[in-house]
Amino acid sequence: MDDSLVREIKTNLEIVQNKIEKAALKVGRDPKSVRLIVVTKSQPMDMVKAAIEAGAKLLGESYAEEGVNKIIALENESGLEWHMIGHVQSRKANLIAMNFNKLHSLDGIKLAIRLDRFLGESGKELPVLLEFNVGGEDSKYGWQASDPNSWTKFLPEIKQILELPHLQITGLMTMPPFYDDPEKARPHFSNLRMLRDFLSRKFSDANWEELSMGTSSDYEIAVEEGATFIRIGQAILGKRSPRRG
Template sequence: MGEKAPFASNPFIKTIATNLAQVEDRIQAACRSAGRRREEVAIVAVTKGRSPAEMAGAFRCGLQALGENRIEELEAKRPILEADIAPGRPEWHVIGHVQSRKAERVAASADLIHSVDSVRLAERLERAAATGGRRLPVLLQVNVSGEASKSGFAAQTPADREALLEIIETLRGLPHLDIEGLMTIAPLTPESGLVRDVFRRTRMLLEHIREIFPDREWAVLSMGMSGDFELAIEEGATLIRVGRALFEPLLRRGDTA
């Protein structure tokens, strides 16, 4: 059989490549504005609701980190996608809320979990990682705005932040979890000042944690989506979670990232 011609056969590549070029222009402009190097910021392509073919198109455009909200969707699409792009393999990021009862499945599939939001979940992931004989990279999801609709460790008030430091001290004792940094979700609002404030406060929190616990790098800051990632980059994001801006006009109902 002849060799695959993925760029010719995948109908989504042209749209994704065009969109990626526009996203790249936005990233570079934000990096220039913030005095940062482009290589300090990586894209996680949010593939919630996307087909394996669309995901293969993204991968072949150079987007190697793919972010799924639900473990069920990741598990269903993973074998189809990886058969299509073999011998390539994406980095699988879990970016949505993780139920504790699904920790074992998530630990078996994820290369990075962005959304550890409770001690109970962390302990479940620790046990699953230990059983699987691996170290599991994770981020702690924090809520600096106090929005009731947002998950994450409370980090709005000084008391919240002191409590978070105590929690981190506990989590540092979990030998199979590599806590690499923080993740946050900004409020859905047209007021850019409010969004920037959330990103700035999260970055300042990460800097404080780094000072208190210097034995870890705390190098990862996951924040910013399609509509606000420039602000996130200007405030220190190292991972941006981008879906709509990469895949439109291939829109799915419920796109926000």
């Protein structure tokens, strides 16, 4: 283990946590209501181990096979939570259902049905967040939700997912457009929060508590707008290695 790397990551974690606390207190929130996911996607195993040694417990992956390989390699590490935060192809639903603690990026009924089937076969349940595209970008996944006037269009699918017995919806996730000025992301975070409130009124028996939003470039704004999960990679671990394949 590279002790200097562990110290560097620990310092970065403390910096991020301090900024989370400051942003939360600024708007009257309990800092403990915000959970930090350290994004380890595309990072080599020595970096992941150093992050764990530095105190990271919630780890975020975006690619199913890569994430599963890390989960298996680190199965003896106690107290870890593995969060799938990237797009999931429906043909890889089984990998997610069998290995991850939470899915942040459920973006369609086809994936939901396949997940529910695999979970049912193994007697498991999986907490999930529904992904919404609040920025209107064609390159982003999720239900299109940039226009509040269109929100009623996806209600039938949401209702169908809520009826699946092995999926536990716990909130919403989004990835807004990237801006050099993080303040420009605020309307998108606010939009997701308002969408959460809209769904809470439509499906009052469901749990809509969580908002997964905010990355290294804009997480302080996300916290001010109500994020309960933020997903931080570069600000803690540095730039990722190029992904092969």
